Amino acid sequence: MPVQVETLSLLNAVQALALGLMLWVGTHSGNGRALAAIRLRALALAVEASGYGLLALQAFISPSALVIGGNALNLLAQGMVVVAIRQLLGEPLRLKTAATIGFLGWAGVSWLGAVYPDYRLRVLWGSCAILGNVLLNVEALRGGCRERDTRARCVLLWVYLLELALLLWRNGSLWLGSHPPDQVATPTPVNVFYVLLSGMQPLFASIGFLLLYNEILRRELHDLARIDPLTGVANRRAMGEASDRMLAEARGWRGSVGVLLLDADHFKYINDRFGHDGGDKVLQALVGHIQSMLRSGDIVGRVGGEEFLVLSPGVDEAGLLALAERIRATVENSPMVINGEPVRLTVSIGTAVAGPGGWDMTVLRRRADAALYAAKRAGRNRVMSSEATA
Numbered sequence: 001m002p003v004q005v006e007t008l009s010l011l012n013a014v015q016a017l018a019l020g021l022m023l024w025v026g027t028h029s030g031n032g033r034a035l036a037a038i039r040l041r042a043l044a045l046a047v048e049a050s051g052y053g054l055l056a057l058q059a060f061i062s063p064s065a066l067v068i069g070g071n072a073l074n075l076l077a078q079g080m081v082v083v084a085i086r087q088l089l090g091e092p093l094r095l096k097t098a099a100t101i102g103f104l105g106w107a108g109v110s111w112l113g114a115v116y117p118d119y120r121l122r123v124l125w126g127s128c129a130i131l132g133n134v135l136l137n138v139e140a141l142r143g144g145c146r147e148r149d150t151r152a153r154c155v156l157l158w159v160y161l162l163e164l165a166l167l168l169w170r171n172g173s174l175w176l177g178s179h180p181p182d183q184v185a186t187p188t189p190v191n192v193f194y195v196l197l198s199g200m201q202p203l204f205a206s207i208g209f210l211l212l213y214n215e216i217l218r219r220e221l222h223d224l225a226r227i228d229p230l231t232g233v234a235n236r237r238a239m240g241e242a243s244d245r246m247l248a249e250a251r252g253w254r255g256s257v258g259v260l261l262l263d264a265d266h267f268k269y270i271n272d273r274f275g276h277d278g279g280d281k282v283l284q285a286l287v288g289h290i291q292s293m294l295r296s297g298d299i300v301g302r303v304g305g306e307e308f309l310v311l312s313p314g315v316d317e318a319g320l321l322a323l324a325e326r327i328r329a330t331v332e333n334s335p336m337v338i339n340g341e342p343v344r345l346t347v348s349i350g351t352a353v354a355g356p357g358g359w360d361m362t363v364l365r366r367r368a369d370a371a372l373y374a375a376k377r378a379g380r381n382r383v384m385s386s387e388a389t390a
């Protein structure tokens with residue numbers, strides 16, 4: 001069945017335009033980095049559609065205008081996709097690199113189309129520009145097929161891999177074939193297949209892009225559900241998951257996990273004196289002090305209003321008491337200034353160590369809680385071990 005490049009291009013233009021419109025309208029309300037990236041992708045599709053539109057109208061356009069205009073639109077759309085993917089992933093945008101690739105690609109292709117016409121060199125030059133953009137995308141998506149929760153990155157990586165294969169095949173057939181065409185509109189099997197597949201590419205890439213958007217939103221939701229919004233540390237739920245993980249690991253290699261339960265002393269007074277906002281600032285500063293004392297691998301989380309849990313793998317009783325004492329002393333000796341007034345805060349800490357014979361987090365929490373209660377009763381601003389209060 002004879003297939004005309006113009007007809008295919010028209011179909012591609014309609015498809016890219018429809019996809020772009022759907023993405024644009026579907027994300028029109030709302031703000032944020034991810035939505036902005038989708039809208040940029042939608043605009044890129046509209047630009048891509050214009051490129052295919054030019055190819056469909058080639059009978060009415062001079063060949064050099066087609067080369068100059070068509071490639072300008074194509075390369076512009078590719079540059080926009082590079083930026084959109086990077087924006088979606090939160091990677092550096094590489095605007096300058098994308099613009100340089102686009103400009104050099106367009107200038108070379110235009111030269112080899114209008115001034116010194118050479119179709120094979122023109123395709124090769126344009127392919128190098130496409131290769132540059134694809135490599136930028138692959139770099140942003142790197143590692144996508146390694147982890148289970150980054151499957152959408154993997155899908156997009158495959159789409160770009162197929163694009164590279166298509167480029168290779170097109171150039172190979174041009175340089176090695178016996179009767180190479182002299183422009184993309186010549187209806188040779190290679191050209192028809194190239195326009196057909198490259199026309200489907202926006203569809204595949206858009207689906208991949210939406211999958212990626214979904215993956216990123218899912219991860220953001222996952223994180224949001226596990227972060228305390230006031231202090232930015234793990235919340236009770238995340239600490240529950242972290243303690244299960246840590247205890248299971250330590251149990252595997254017969255190690256230990258230290259548990260610190262820390263409560264700000266007389267916090268009600270701070271709220272009464274400085275207001276709830278002032279109290280919030282004190283809690284944020286307190287978290288900063290705790291974090292400054294932790295080793296890598298230790299985790300702090302907020303498990304109550306002014307109550308924090310620290311998990312420290314691989315420590316023994318003495319090490320844990322030393323860590324607790326360092327935190328207590330740091331808080332006591334670091335006066336904070338709220339609304340221009342100095343605030344002295346102290347904390348009470350209860351400790352417990354998980355090890356052979358005691359791996360149950362509920363029991364550990366209860367022991368640390370009892371030690372904390374003992375520290376409060378003994379006058380506050382002190383560390384108590386569950387061993388001493390057992």
Ligand SMILES: Nc1nc2c(ncn2[C@@H]2O[C@H](COP(=O)(O)OP(=O)(O)OP(=O)(O)O)[C@@H](O)[C@H]2O)c(=O)[nH]1
Pocket residue numbers: 230263264265266267268269271275276277278279280283304305306376380
């Ligand atoms: N600013 C602020 N205050 C909070 C927050 N969550 C809990 N609180 C306050 O923390 C105070 C806790 O008071 P209490 O449980 O009586 O304990 P306390 O005054 O610290 O006394 P002790 O623990 O016995 O030393 C209450 O006033 C709560 O309103 C919060 O997110 N922000």
